[in-house]
Amino acid sequence: MPIEQGSSGNNNVGIGNSNPNAMLTVGGGAPLFLNQGASSTTPFLAVLNSAYPTDARYGWAFYDNSTNGNLDIFRRNGTSQGIQFMSFNRNTGDVAIGESSPLFLNHGSSNSTPFLAVLNSVNPTDAKYGWAFYDNSTNGNLDIFRRNGTSQGIKLMSFNRNTGDVAIGESTPLYLNHGASNSTPFLAVLNSVNPTDAKYGWAFYDNPINGNLDIFRRNGTSQGIQLMSFDRNSGDVSIGTSNSNGNKLAVRGTIGCEEIVVKSASTWNWPDYVFSKDYKLKSLQEVKEYVEENHHLPEIPSAQEIEKKGFMLAEMNMNLLKKIEELTLYMIDQEKKTEQLKSIILKQNEIILNQSKRLEKLENKL
Structure with a gap:
């Protein structure tokens, strides 16, 4: 295997290359470059189809970005640098994948800085568009936002790290609660970010007193108006009342319909x-x-x-x-x-x- 030293006195070393233009150049047609004097425009490591790492060639290039302190990986596509695939923050260890819509993995996340984001910006704190995941230190939740050009955007989901409860939405959230009770619904669609607030919407309760699944229409009070109740043992359904009295369907109030078909029973004597x-x-x-x-x-x-x-x-x-x-x-x-x-x-x-x-x-x- 021939090893050459640069003739211009630059002490470059070439393996399979008689005219090395980098500190270490491997191969001629598709060389591997190792450069000591790397910068934002000159990669310190590159696998390209050119003997010159700064050429507008095709391949992979690793840059030591002095501007933002990142390690940047580019796919060279015939332009000066090409398309940025990944960026590693040398101070925090955060990872950004992509350029026009990057995926961010941030180590030092907070209420305002997502630990994971897919955005149309190389800065996860910009008011851009995309998806962002936040570790909320205020309420202990994992929050998922749809960034819509504002600082955080619209909250889509929130996961409680202690209970595993799930809230979907922000202005009218859907809640999935693990520790449900008579007063706390296990499923709720309300106009509040707190399922126990006296708000408006729908709430489903797991009632340990009578063993029923109760559905309430929250009307600004603690629980609101009970609409339906399902007996978990018999399957009986009560509408407007919590007691079916042994009936498969119990309705407190009137029923309006266009037609009722009553099937004949074997005990009938017409x-x-x-x-x-x-x-x-x-x-x-x-x-x-x-x-x-x-x-x-x-x-x-x-x-x-x-x-x-x-x-x-x-x-x-x-x-x-x-x-x-x-x-x-x-x-x-x-x-x-x-x-x-x-x-x-x-x-x-x-x-x-x-x-x-x-x-x-x-x-x-x-």
């Missing part, structure tokens, strides 16, 4: 049996006596029962239909009797008419 021939229809006299004694129809609950227990909608509909069908039978029977009376009256009218004619004849003879 009252078409009223029209069967062997059905024993109570007489109107029996119904009259029952109403006078109980003040409500047979098989229909009283007002006191409804107020105390409510009623089953399907059962009530079937009982009401039964009464309508019984009323239809009463009307049919009444129509039959009316027709019979009508026939009797017509016959009586005919008899009376005949008698009137006979009486008139007798009177004329007198």
Whole structure:
């Protein structure tokens, strides 16, 4: 392997190169350079396709940047220096990756200086655009900001280093809390950076008292208005109340909808049996006596029962239909009797008419 010394008295050493232009030049077509007198424009280490490290060539170059004290790594692309890939701060050990949109790794981070940032600036504290991660010494959180041209920009997420709770957003944050309770939601979308504030929004609570998942609409009070409750054991759902009373769905208030479809149950006995021939229809006299004694129809609950227990909608509909069908039978029977009376009256009218004619004849003879 031939080793040459520079002929101009510069003490440069060349390996595979008879005319070394750097302190150490390895190779001719794509040399490796080691330079002692490096600067911001002259690399101290370079692998290039040129025998001159300052040429506008292609390859990799390492610069000792006297301007900002950094170690800069460039990819030479035919220009003077090319594209900066990485920069190492010699004092802090911080790392910046990229040039137009650099990724920063900062050792001495703070509330205002991110420890990790992807920005369109080589200075992480500039009012630039991109993403920045802050180690917040004030509240102990890891904060993620979207830099939008201001000092820090818009906070996107915050991680509590002690509890692991997560807050998403700033003006209307979404909270994921690990240590949830009756008063602290495990999930909340509020217009406050503190989930326990008396703010507006939605909050989900893990209720250890009744074992329910409670959903509240925060309205400026501590918890606000309870909207829904889910029983974790039975799966029952309560809307407007916390007690389903054994119902799959309990609603305190009214329900508005366009249509309700009620499926038939095996225990139902739809009252078409009223029209069967062997059905024993109570007489109107029996119904009259029952109403006078109980003040409500047979098989229909009283007002006191409804107020105390409510009623089953399907059962009530079937009982009401039964009464309508019984009323239809009463009307049919009444129509039959009316027709019979009508026939009797017509016959009586005919008899009376005949008698009137006979009486008139007798009177004329007198």
